[in-house]
Amino acid sequence: MAGTPAMIDSLAVWHAYRLPLLIALAVLVLTLRVYRQFNSRSKTAASSSVPVSPRSQSPEKSEKPDAPAQKSISPSTASPTTKITEKPTATPAAAVKSTAGPKRVQGRKPVKTIGGRRSSAENKENGPRVSFIQPIVFFASLTTTTERYANLLLEDLRIAVEKQSTSEDRKKGILPPQIHDISYLEFDDFFTSVPEAPADSPDIPGTRYVYCILVPTYNIDTVLNTFLGHLDETHNDFRIDTAPLSKLGGYSVFGFGDKEEWPTEEEGFCSQAKEIDRWMAKLTGRKRVFPLGMGDVKNDPEGALKDWTNGLLDIFNDIVEYGGLGEGVSGSGDAVESDEEDIEDDEESQKKKSSTMVDLEDIKMNGEGDSSAAPIPVDFTTVGKAGTTTDTAKEMVPKTSPTYAALTKQGYSIVGSHSGVKICRWTKSALRGRGSCYKYSFYGIRSHLCMEATPSLSCSNKCIFCWRHGTNPVGTTWRWKVDEPELIFNGVKEGHYKKIKMLRGVPGVRAERFAEAMRIRHCALSLVGEPIFYPHINRFLEMLHNERISSFLVCNAQHPDQLEALHRVTQLYVSIDASNRESLRKIDRPLHRDFWERFQRCLDILREKRSYQRTVFRLTLVNGFNVDDEVQGYANLVEKALPGLVEIKGVTFCGTSTSAGAGLTMKNVPFYEEVAAFCVALNAELERRGLKYGIAAEHAHSCCVLIASERFRVNDKWHTTINYQRFFELLEKEKADGTPFTPEDYMAETEEWAYFGNGGFNPDDERWYRKNRKPRPIDVAPESAPSS
Structure with a gap:
């Protein structure tokens, strides 16, 4: 019996596409079953009376979490080769170790993981999911070398920002970086509490700051000593949390050192960078975005910084992609690293206690038994200060230091x-x-x-x-x-x-x-x-x-x-x-x-x-710095202190790279005529205010003019x-x-x-000019020169 043309066409289609259709149907059924099974497990976990997180609910650092009755492997900490048993097991009430006092139970959504990375939208420690990263570059520099490297890092970060999508409705990414010199910072604004997100940020709840700190290491007292002291005081201040920067998106430190002078880390190579990294780990709750980087100033420091920057940008992308620092992110502070830092802290604390505690009997013996010994100073108001008086003070410029070599040279x-x-x-x-x-x-x-x-x-x-x-x-x-x-x-x-x-x-x-x-x-x-x-x-x-x-x-x-x-x-x-x-x-x-x-x-x-x-x-x-429109300001200072004399001199350019790095070039050196004109203007302003001053003398060779009080x-x-x-x-x-x-x-x-207008060169001496250099005529009207 012959079928209709429509039936013949349907059979032809079925025979041609039956295999793909059967496979698609099987995948759909399997997906529905997995989805239902996953939902049922989530509900079971949410309704369980056993807390999901092994963390202590107490904010005290020393309190340890209760030990579970059975050891299990969490999906967030398991390696890719570890087999995870997901069969739920009942926990007998007798197996749970009781603790003294009532136990606080806080409702907390279990942390979901993606590829080993934490992706919870809300987290008590980390807050909302990170959508935008605001990098801030901090640097300290005496010779402007580290400042130059900090600007290189800033440029790399800006390039990374420009490579992102420019669409206005972008939901995540890296924001344009900021840069700050540690010498000019109010430490409390950045290192006592986390700064507020900018008002114009694309997503305020999801915007997190990440600190990128670049520092050299010196064997002299610099702002880094003050900075380290601030970090120490902040962490140990009982009035605030021990980790006040825990809301940061993270931090990373890069140090510069000289391996010729300090060959190893034990001998001091990048020691101050290591100290800053250690204190920041404490203040942030170990939110180390990327490991400490170190560069030798005598051996391609720029290349080392570039490698560190590339690693840093990779982690930035991971943070944006997965919403935060997961345990799977390199450098986030895993258990081994954290334990080692805790052990180091405990050892340092014990050393401090043992070195500063003085027995009262020893004090008596020192005071009575040995008349030649100086009495031990004891401060009963501040614990641990007594031992500091016995420390041997360091030399400001040791003969073996680079400073000594540079100055003698x-x-x-x-x-x-x-x-x-x-x-x-x-x-x-x-x-x-x-x-x-x-x-x-x-x-x-x-x-x-x-x-x-x-x-x-x-x-x-x-x-x-x-x-x-x-x-x-x-x-x-x-x-x-x-x-x-x-x-x-x-x-x-x-x-x-x-x-x-x-x-x-x-x-x-x-x-x-x-x-x-x-x-x-x-x-x-x-x-x-x-x-x-x-x-x-x-x-x-x-x-x-x-x-x-x-x-x-x-x-x-x-x-x-x-x-x-x-x-x-x-x-x-x-x-x-x-x-x-x-x-x-x-x-x-x-x-x-x-x-x-x-x-x-x-x-x-x-x-x-x-x-x-x-x-x-x-x-x-x-x-370009202190000449333009500053006559009024200088007059205010003269009026305040009323000095007997005012010397005004043009800057001498020494031609060093340090000056160039600070923005100083030969263009910033004024001609003598400019210095003299400034003096005339300042003197006129002082006269206008009724202050009794006058232009007394000059030394054109030094580009210097003297304004004197009428007292002289x-x-x-x-x-x-x-x-x-x-x-x-x-x-x-x-x-x-x-x-x-x-x-x-x-x-x-x-x-x-x-006198002003006469040049100021001693006629008993002979003016000497450099070879092939003719003297420049000086034409400055001696308006304030007194009559003789």
């Missing part, structure tokens, strides 16, 4: 462990009759009789125009061995005389001046570092004055307590490198977090000292020069019977050739 003679002396180029010039520096024009100091020294090579600023190439130590507090003033005084004199003797064979040195140079008459405490940082600065000054060596002391207005306690000097300088907070931060790059407040307090102290000290403002002009103007003539013999007579009389004296008591008349 630059011509410094290191005295003791923290002092130095160096021959100034103007000393060499004066020995050959080619002129002295501005101090001779302004104050009557001949450069070949001057010694430039410092009792402290350490400074609390990292000025962009520093001549010391950024190699001198920096620090905010004195934490080093302290040399006696006698050692320093004898050492700097010996070093100075040795360097003078080395010049006896230099062509052009005049015999009479060489003989005069073997008797130091003046000491400029402005070589490098911060002289008043030295704890015994007053004793050192007394030794100078006892040998009738005058003293010019320069400070950077960052140590008000030491400035206030300073005894009389011949002339006291304060460096005023900017007229406002932001400019000062950019130019001086201070380490003190309250640098502006310290600066202001120093001005108040300077105003108090003006009645019996010659006080000087030292302004260093840097085009007598009979229409300037008296900025110092009568040094009279100064020591008055000083000795003050010591003998307490008779006070003022700056006006030892002033002398300024030479006419030094």
